Amino acid sequence: MKIEEALEESKKVLNSKRFEHVERVTDTAFDLAERFQGNQQQVGLAAALHDYAKDMELSILKDWIIAHHDISKDLLAYHHELWHGPVGAKMAEKLFLIKDDTIQNAIYWHTTGRKGMTKTEKIVFLADYIEPGRDFPAVYQAREIAKEGLNQACHYALTNSIHFLMSRQQPIYPATFQAYNDFTKRLLK
Template sequence: MVFKKTYSTLSSEELIAKEKSNMDEQRFQHCIGVSETARKLARLNHYDEEKAALAGFIHDYAKQVPVEEFIAAIKDPANGFDQDLLNWNRAIWHGIVGSHFIERDLKISDDEILTAIKRHTTADVTMTTLDKIVFVADFIEPHRDFPGVETARKVAFANLDDGVGFELAHTLEFLVKQRAKIYPKTIAAYNVWSIKKEN
């Protein structure tokens, strides 16, 4: 895997090495799968394939960062994080707060990439093409295996917006069954992307 442009002072080789050192092998393979899927979705949606592949690759850079590091980053006033984040966990943090670690460690400051990383765990009421690509690629990459994943792939490859809606509906259904707390922004995103339009 080589990135022609890293949006960073790091070379492609340095960036890949840093990513690999920050996670276990299973997570690393997941990131490769998301990168490849993001490239395919970019091609289908006339978006920059290289940028999408890079964003997909680094989306989980902070997934296995220790909890204490997340908490310290959220509490540091210099970072400007909403302190309500302390009421959540790494499932939410690795996107929103993870962008901070990506900017710090991987030297990537491209706003579009960082925003896509922030939104990949929660979605949002407004999403760019790259936001949607990373969000959906994370859900349907080849290593994913859950009931309905083939349907999710067909939907997403046919229409990216429908892919976002399908994923949000599936995720909320799962969280409700688990009686889990749902991040407010995700509920708001569901109301935009997943509600069937009246005829």
């Protein structure tokens, strides 16, 4: 699948505001891939499809989670905002025949992160966090850190996401803590 085709598929199912976000994430991901020597094709496809399932009915997302053994059922115990990544990854495989684990994982983990993220996963995760349409206090510092280091910027984004969720007494998906710990250990070496 070509990146332009993936963007067109996302455009078909997303509202215009969300699709504009997807375009900005894709552009940001290309910039990060160039800066950090990432695979442009993998990054582009994952970014173009990262929110493919975002505007779908919660009942549809839940049905996909229940129906597919390789989507963690523990997601159902957490906020539904986390559901679209794993379901989108599965839809990329089933609907668009994207069998590349790197692309699927970048879509799957773009919201939560995980321990042992690949370069492509980090780039899509960070692009989603820092794309130019985002406007919250931590994003400006994250953009500056992203100019210097991919791991440092992902760590910063995870740290701020955890702080944000804790300040609102929201449950935090375990993979996010594992990603934070993984980046912390890498940066301390």
